Amino acid sequence: MWTYYPDLLAKPVPRYTSYPTAAEFTETVASADLEAGLADLPAEEPLSLYVHIPYCREICWYCGCNTGAATREARLSAYVDRLHDEIDLFAAKLGPRGVVGRIAFGGGSPNAIAPEVFLRLVDRIKTAFRHDRPVISVELDPRGFDEKWAAALATAQVERASLGVQTFDPAIQARIGRVQPAELIERTVSLLRTASITSLNFDLMYGLPGQTGRELEASLAAALALAPDRLAVFGYAHVPQILPRQRRIDASQLPSARDRFDQAALAHRVLTGKGYQPVGFDHFATPADPLASAARNGTLRRNFQGFTDDRATCLLGLGASAISSFPDRLLQNEKNTGRWHLALGAGRFATHRGVLRTPEDRARGTIVEDILTHGAADLSPLTGRSCVRALLLDFEARGLLRWRGESxxxxxGGLPYARAIAARLDQYRGESIGRFSHAV
Ligand code: SF4
Known part of the structure; x- marks a missing residue:
């Protein structure tokens, strides 16, 4: 049972897919910082790759991703050609270092490119990098997914797929600019199940315009009927001041903060009631899924893709806006595809923004990640600890957290407050709070 304390959720907070968050990135880093990060890697360092495809068949009005409409074939093909250059550049700078264990394709919609183009990309990656039976995952838009794509996933031995579902309700789909009939989703699931997919995720949303608890329950029921291995249930973040495409969404129809909280609680209740294990604050997985195992055995992590069972500490980001992450540095590529092209065309990485993490950042980053992934954290490494208890007093007083020694x-009932609790320990919060969305 979750209790709603509006004062504790009043401040917008980051999603904490990194610490410091991308809001703290500055333009003080460059290609040389990425080269230095690669040069320092031990020979057998496990590596994960993230490949960003910033194109979609249609642009959904609510979308917060760096993506554009895939209207011109030549543009897509030039983008993929440049990705090949970026793969080669990474491989050249890595030399014999690193072993790739994960390859994640995200976007945008990776299935905005042709399936044969996708297969060539996978081949190029496997040729360029040392790898060890990498787990490959792909984000997919059911619109535009077909038999050819299913066959390509099977050929590439893609094991994990994530479908953008959001809601099954046609009226709400119309209000968020993403119309995809239930039959389309069912057909996509059926194709994926006959391909090579062993772990299938659905992204769903609450807090959508005109959404009620009853509708959310109906969407959850429709999702459960298709038996996904994982579900991520995100709160819609309405920030039209940052994402102009969201101006098409009628803000007057958005649920209240109280309704959002109740919807998050409802999703948690329904999915755990159906035997899904909660993973972090907004993911759920069947007990047999690797994500659920990671949550149970304490190896769950959080990175730019959300909650993950990936244990690699180095993630290389390829494509416009992709972020490379090392323990001591976070480096983001140019978001603008034109400038990303130019940098790679000149033979250098398109690193544009980022942060070199201080020891304090790393200590706080571990604490933030532990709170979000395990619901517990050792706060003894914090400097200025005398103030920490006072900082968290209002959560403690409501029974949302307790102290065990210095942890x-x-x-x-503290789960929906996890991000708000983490934000209290974030030394950067305060000045840039307007960039973020509801804590639930
Ligand atoms: S398909 Fe996904 S990435 Fe593309 S616009 Fe819609 S929500 Fe954004």
Whole structure:
């Protein structure tokens, strides 16, 4: 049972897919910082790759991703050609270092490119990098997914797929600019199940315009009927001041903060009631899924893709806006595809923004990640610890967390407050809060 404390959720907070968050990135880093990060890697360092395809068949009005409409074939093909250059550049700078264990394709919609183009990309990666039976995952838009794509996933031995579903309700789909009939989703699932997919995720949303608890329950039921291995249930973040495409969404129809909280609680209740294991604050997985195992055995991590069972500490980001992550540095590529092209065309990485993490950043980053992934964190490494208890007092007073020595442990009802609790320990929060969305 979750209790709503509006004062504790009043401030917008980051999603904490990194610490410091992307809001703290500056333009003080460059291609040389990425080269230095690669040069320092030990020979057998496990590596994960993220490949960003910033194109979609249609642009959904609510979308917060760096993506554009895939209207011109030549543009897509030039983009993929340049990705090949970026793969080669990474491989050249890595030399014999690193072994790739994961390859994630995200976007945008990776299935905006042709399936044979996707296969060539996978081949190029496998040729260029040392790898060890990498787990390949792909984000997919059911619109535009077909038999050819299913066959390509099977050929590439893609094991994991994530479908953008959001809601099954046709009226809400129309209000968010993403119309995809239930039959289309069912057909996509059926194709994926006959391909090579062993772990299938659905992204769903609450807090959508005109959405009610009853509708959310119906969408959850429709999703459960298709038996996904994982579900991520995100709160819609309405920030039209940052994402102009969201101006098409009628803000007057958005649920209240209280309704959003109740919808998040409803999703949690329904999915755990159906035997899904909660993973972090907004993911759920069947007990047999690797993500659920990671949550149970304490190896769950959080990175730019959200909650993950990936244990690699080095993630290389390829494509416009992709972020490379090392323990001591976070480096983001140019978001603008034109400038990303230019940098690679000149033979250098398109690193544009980022942060070199201080020891304090790393200590706080571990604490933030532990709170979000395990619901507990050892706060003894924090400097200025005398103030920490006072900072968290209002959560403690409501029974949302308790102290065990120098560690905090979230109560079960503290789960929806995890990000808000983490934000109290974030030394950068305060000045840039307008960039973020509801804490639930
Ligand atoms: S398909 Fe996904 S990435 Fe593309 S616009 Fe819609 S939400 Fe954004």
């Amino acid at each position: 905090i442990v979230l109560a079960e």
